[in-house]
Amino acid sequence: MTGEDTGGKPQNAAQIDPDSHATTTGMTGHGYYDANSRTQWNAIEAVLPMLDNAAARFPLQDDGVITFADYGCSEGRNSVAVMARALETALPRTALPLQTVHSDLPTNDFGTLFQNLRPHGRSVFGSDRVFSSAVGGSMYDQLRPDQSVHLATTFNAIGFLSRRPVAALPGYIQPNGPSAVRGNGRVTDEETAAFGEQARRDVEAFLKVRARELVPGGQLLVQVFGATAEARTCDGIYDLLNDAVLGFVETGEIDTENYARYYQPVYMRRLEELTGPVLEPGHETAGLYDLNEARDYEIAVPFVEQYRQDGDLDTYAAAYVHFFRAFTETVLTNALPDTPGRNALVDRIYARVEEILKAAPDLYPFRYLAIAMRLTRKA
Ligand SMILES: C[S@@+](CC[C@H](N)C(=O)[O-])C[C@H]1O[C@@H](n2cnc3c(N)ncnc32)[C@H](O)[C@@H]1O
Structure with missing residues (x-):
């Protein structure tokens, strides 16, 4: 939907079906995520050597089609770049046709994805052996x-x-929970355990x-934002959003019950929380894969x-807010009562976020930590 109440910026506020195995309807669409995901690309770029290894190792066959699938592809700019990189290694290895599959939630902006896949009526991958679908x-x-x-990937997504x-x-x-710098809230040990358990189940299900x-x-290459002993990718951004939303709770525009129910359902894992289900006996998924590579790392945030x-x-403030609005907006919108003024309220919340950041930038430092592993499906 595009309208004056959103300042012309499209919003995606479909309701979340509890049976959808998802807690978001996707990123902000109509090119907004693509335009504000350079940071996520940097996090992918750091593990391209792992992708190259995967593209050099998937098993070959005599006939049929070779298939690469990327899960959580969003609008596709980064997903297309990932596939293009994997194809560089894969195409010379086989004469068979190759299929790229780009997957995301049904509520994702697939219109933008398809335009990214077939600009000017031709495959973006520039080969008549490559066929794409979603x-x-x-x-x-x-x-x-x-x-x-043959090769499956996911980037910056399995934390949802x-x-x-x-x-x-x-x-x-x-x-x-809040950062040590800001400390503007509290998550109990019980709550932390419930989210840790859900995150474990999600890795296993995946x-x-x-x-x-x-x-x-x-x-299989799994990469996602996360945490190390030093820092967490949630620090800064969610402190800022929390402070802004609390401002609207104080004025009564968001009621306290609504605030209590609202949270962004993303979890920052440590590397061992990602690899545990592969390595530790007792997990349902132990024994399905060999773990070939694993690392945690930090990237420069542009x-x-x-x-x-x-x-x-x-x-700085504009770019910072665009960056995290792209992946928090739909959840925030869905958490607010569905009134005619909802989109305008969301715009005001992000405007407030920007004001708060400009008033005290040192309170909201942001760092991007990520974790990744490459696995081989056992025979
Ligand atoms: C931050 S974006 C990452 C997009 C892209 N992979 C990148 O790295 O730039 C996260 C993506 O995960 C998707 N996502 C969240 N939950 C999902 C689920 N349960 N199943 C599939 N995709 C999901 C979102 O819709 C979104 O497109």
Whole structure:
């Protein structure tokens, strides 16, 4: 929907079906995510050597089609770049046709994805052996036939939980809790445990369904934002959103019950929370895969680097807010009562976010930590 009440910026506010195995309807659409996901690309770029290894190792066959699938592809700019990179290694390895499958929730902006896949009426991949398609569905469900995928990937996505493990999170708006710098809220140990458990189940569900889809020897690359002993990708951004939303609770425009129920259902994992279900006996998924590579890492955030160089606070604040609005807006919108003024209220919340950040930028430092592993489906 585009309208004056949103300042011309499209919003995607479809309701979330509790059976959808998803807790968001997707990123802000109509090119907004694509335009504000350079940081996520940097996080992908850091693990391209893992992708190259996967593209050099998926098993070859004598006939049929080779299939690569990317889960949580959003509008596709980064997903297309990932596939293009994998194809560089894969095309010379086989004479067979290759299929790229780009998958995300049914409510994702697939219109933009298709335009990215076929600009000017031709495949973006520039080869007459490459055919692309899209699949709408939760990545926690099986979405492809048994043993039909040779290389599967997911980037910056598996932190989005499949379900809300608690009905309310009254002390803060994100499961990992406030940063040490800001300390503006509280998540109890019990709540932390419930989210940790949900995150574990989600990794297991994802690994189980991908194990069905992958051919024996098939490659799986899982990468996602997360946490290390040093820092967490939630710090800064959610403190800021929490402060802004609380301002509207104080004025009565958001009621306290509504605030208690609202949270962003994303979880920042440590590397061992990602690899545990592969390695530790006792997990349902232990034994399905060999773990070939695993790492946690930090990337440079483009708008933070730029600000360090030029000190331009206005540009920094605008880029910072665009960056996290792209992946928080639909959940925030859906959490507010469905009134005619809802989109305008959301615009005012993000405007407030920008004001707060400009008034005290040092209170909301942002760093991007990520974790990744490459697996091989056992025969
Ligand atoms: C931050 S974006 C990442 C997009 C792209 N992979 C990248 O790295 O730039 C996260 C994506 O995960 C998708 N997502 C969230 N929950 C999902 C689920 N249960 N199943 C499939 N996709 C999901 C969102 O719709 C969104 O497009």
